[in-house]
Amino acid sequence: MILTEAQELAVFRFCLEHLEAGLGATPSIIFAAICHLRQQETHNPPSIVWFQQWLKKNPNLYTIKTKPIAHLRVATHSEEDLKTFFVEYQNTLSKYGIGKSKYIYNMDESGVRVGCPTGEIVIVPTHVKELYTASPENRKSITIIETICTDGSPPLPPVIICPGEKIMDEWIQENLTGAEMIAVSQTGYTNENINIALAWLDHFINHVGAGPTAHWLLLLLDGHITHHKDDFILKCYENHIVPLVFPSHLTHVLQPLDVGVFGPWKHYHNKAIYNALHSRDMEYTISSFFRELSSIR
Known part of the structure; x- marks a missing residue:
C-alpha cells in the first residue's frame, strides 16, 4: 500500500x-x-x-x-452554416482557377496577456463541478499575426504587435530572425487600426510574391472589422488575392491556425507561467x- x-x-x-x-x-x-x-x-x-x-x-x-x-464565451453553429461556407469556398476556388494547395493561405491573429495564465487541470473533490480562477485585467497584451499555407510549407514570418507608441530596442531579442515585422498599438491589439492591417498585407504580398500578374491566391480570414475596409479589399484584388471571410461564429471550428499554431503557442506560454x-x-x-x-x- x-x-x-x-x-x-x-x-x-x-x-x-x-x-x-x-x-x-x-x-x-x-x-x-x-x-x-x-x-x-x-x-x-x-x-x-x-x-x-x-x-x-x-x-x-x-x-x-x-x-x-x-474568457468564458458561448458560441453556436449549425450544420447548415458549415455547408454554406464550403459551397462558397469551392465556388471561389473554381472562379479564380485556384486548383493547388500552394495558392491557399490562412491568416489569423491571437493575443495573450503577458503573465496571465489560462485554465489548467486541477484535482478537486467529486462534488465540485466547476472552478473559476481570478483573471487579472490590468496586464499588458501582445498580439501575433501568423500566416500559413495549406501545402504545409514553413509559415510566413509573423507580425508582432506590442503595446506602445514606438518600437523599443529591448524588444529585439537574439532569437528573432530579422524577417519578422514588429508593429505597435496603444493596446497591443490591432483594434480598428487599418494601418496595421495594410502593413500586414504588404508583408504578406512581399513574402508570397503576390502581384497584379501573379497567380490568384485565396486568403482565408476571420471577420475582423479591418478585413472589410475598402482599402484592404482593394489592395487584395489589385494583387490577385481573393479574401474569403469565415463566418464570425464559426472561426473556432474552421480556423486552422487556432489548433496548429496558436494552440501550442498558448500552451507553452501557459506552461511557463505555471x-x-x-x-x-x-x-x-x-x-x-x-x-x-x-x-x-
Missing part, C-alpha cells in the same frame, strides 16, 4: 483547502507532495502510472479544468500538506 488511510484523508483535505482558496491543486503538486512524503519515510516514490491509476480509482477526487471567467508560479509556491505547498497530515494523526 502506497498511502495509509490517514494519508489519503490528508490528500483530500489538502485538495479541499486549495479549492476553498480559489486555486485548485494541480496533479503535479499532489504527485510531488506524495513523493516527498514517501521519501521522508525512506520509501521509494511511486510511479506516475501508479498516481494516474490511483487518481482514476479514487472515489473522492477527480480532475477538472479551471475556467478563467474573463512553472514559475508553482516553483515559487512549492515549499509552501509541501508544508501545507504536512500540516494536514499532522492534524489527522
Whole structure:
C-alpha cells in the first residue's frame, strides 16, 4: 500500500483547502507532495502510472479544468452554416482557377496577456463541478499575426504587435530572425487600426510574391472589422488575392491556425507561467500538506 488511510484523508483535505482558496491543486503538486512524503519515510516514490491509476480509482477526487471567467464565451453553429461556407469556398476556388494547395493561405491573429495564465487541470473533490480562477485585467497584451499555407510549407514570418507608441530596442531579442515585422498599438491589439492591417498585407504580398500578374491566391480570414475596409479589399484584388471571410461564429471550428499554431503557442506560454508560479509556491505547498497530515494523526 502506497498511502495509509490517514494519508489519503490528508490528500483530500489538502485538495479541499486549495479549492476553498480559489486555486485548485494541480496533479503535479499532489504527485510531488506524495513523493516527498514517501521519501521522508525512506520509501521509494511511486510511479506516475501508479498516481494516474490511483487518481482514476479514487472515489473522492477527480480532475477538472479551471475556467478563467474573463474568457468564458458561448458560441453556436449549425450544420447548415458549415455547408454554406464550403459551397462558397469551392465556388471561389473554381472562379479564380485556384486548383493547388500552394495558392491557399490562412491568416489569423491571437493575443495573450503577458503573465496571465489560462485554465489548467486541477484535482478537486467529486462534488465540485466547476472552478473559476481570478483573471487579472490590468496586464499588458501582445498580439501575433501568423500566416500559413495549406501545402504545409514553413509559415510566413509573423507580425508582432506590442503595446506602445514606438518600437523599443529591448524588444529585439537574439532569437528573432530579422524577417519578422514588429508593429505597435496603444493596446497591443490591432483594434480598428487599418494601418496595421495594410502593413500586414504588404508583408504578406512581399513574402508570397503576390502581384497584379501573379497567380490568384485565396486568403482565408476571420471577420475582423479591418478585413472589410475598402482599402484592404482593394489592395487584395489589385494583387490577385481573393479574401474569403469565415463566418464570425464559426472561426473556432474552421480556423486552422487556432489548433496548429496558436494552440501550442498558448500552451507553452501557459506552461511557463505555471512553472514559475508553482516553483515559487512549492515549499509552501509541501508544508501545507504536512500540516494536514499532522492534524489527522
